[in-house]
Amino acid sequence: MKIAIFASGGGSNFQAIADACESGHIPGQVVLCVVSRADAGVIQRAERMGIPQVVLQGSTAEWAPAVLKQLEEASVDLIVLAGFMKMIPMALIGRFPGRILNIHPALLPNFGGKGMYGMHVHEAVIAAGESESGATVHLVDQDYDTGPIVAQSRVPVLANDNAEDLAVRVLKAEHVLYPDVIRAFAENRVRVSGTHITIDPPRP
Ligand code: GAR
Numbered sequence: 001m002k003i004a005i006f007a008s009g010g011g012s013n014f015q016a017i018a019d020a021c022e023s024g025h026i027p028g029q030v031v032l033c034v035v036s037r038a039d040a041g042v043i044q045r046a047e048r049m050g051i052p053q054v055v056l057q058g059s060t061a062e063w064a065p066a067v068l069k070q071l072e073e074a075s076v077d078l079i080v081l082a083g084f085m086k087m088i089p090m091a092l093i094g095r096f097p098g099r100i101l102n103i104h105p106a107l108l109p110n111f112g113g114k115g116m117y118g119m120h121v122h123e124a125v126i127a128a129g130e131s132e133s134g135a136t137v138h139l140v141d142q143d144y145d146t147g148p149i150v151a152q153s154r155v156p157v158l159a160n161d162n163a164e165d166l167a168v169r170v171l172k173a174e175h176v177l178y179p180d181v182i183r184a185f186a187e188n189r190v191r192v193s194g195t196h197i198t199i200d201p202p203r204p
Contacts, residue, residue: 001028001186004076006084007035009118011042012171013082013103013178018049020179028186031074034067036086056086064089071095078185081140082178085117088140098192100140101185103178105170107152108136112145122163122170130157133166135174137181139197148195153177 003021005014014033020026033046033053046053054070056063068091071079079092081102088100104112106121111133116124125133134154141147153173157166181199184190189200 001026001077002031002075003028003078003080003182004032004034004071004074005030005042005080005082006088007033007042007082008037008040008085009042009083011040011045011082013174014042015045016175017080017082017179017182018045018051020183022049026179026183026186028078028182031076032070034070034084036084042083060087060089064091068092068095078182079140080178080182083118087144090142093140093142098139101137101150101181102140102145102147103174104136104138104145105133105167105174106136107132107134107154108138108145108149112136114144116145119163119167122166125157126161126163126166133157133170135170135177137177139192148192148197150190150197151177151181151199 005017007014018030021028021030030051033051035043035053036056038055043053079096079100093100106125111121111124132154134152136152137150139147155169155173184199191198
């Protein structure tokens with residue numbers, strides 16, 4: 001399975017996924033890294049691993065056709081958003097139906113939506129006095145964080161946690177959850193029935 005990762009930040013999820021491909025945990029290959037900011041740390045990670053990068057330029061209307069062409073030329077099967085801070089245009093969603101994943105650093109449907117990204121999410125979880133948070137992998141639709149949920153991983157919120165403490169704990173959970181979900185897609189173990197998604201256990 002050929003994977004394109006879209007990212008905007010440090011790229012620790014990019015790294016976890018690319019490492020899982022290299023180790024054989026995911027039967028797939030990261031063939032393209034699409035980056036929305038020229039100063040994103042993920043660019044160095046992709047360079048070190050010899051994975052081609054595309055840095056988005058201009059408006060969505062300008063970059064979308066070029067990226068679509070690159071995805072097609074690279075025969076990409078699955079698009080994985082890993083800390084990507086831009087909206088995915090309809091043209092891409094239409095071309096990859098049920099094949100675009102996002103990871104969100106909270107237990108959706110709570111603490112999602114516009115403005116809920118990165119540290120804002122963890123601050124909101126702590127301010128709400130939650131005893132639990134986690135990570136959610138979901139399919140991408142035309143809105144923020146509303147697509148069908150594929151899988152979640154839960155972590156506790158501890159009494160003296162600040163947003164940074166919680167972010168570290170959630171990110172660690174993301175690095176396990178995301179490669180496992182991508183592996184399930186690569187092994188054709190994901191069953192979609194309307195908005196209800198289940199994952200079959202790995203075959204022995
Ligand atoms: C991750 O925590 C991811 O869940 C979050 O950005 C971080 C990226 O970290 N994504 C969102 O908030 C999207 N709404 P990374 O660059 O180290 O993978």
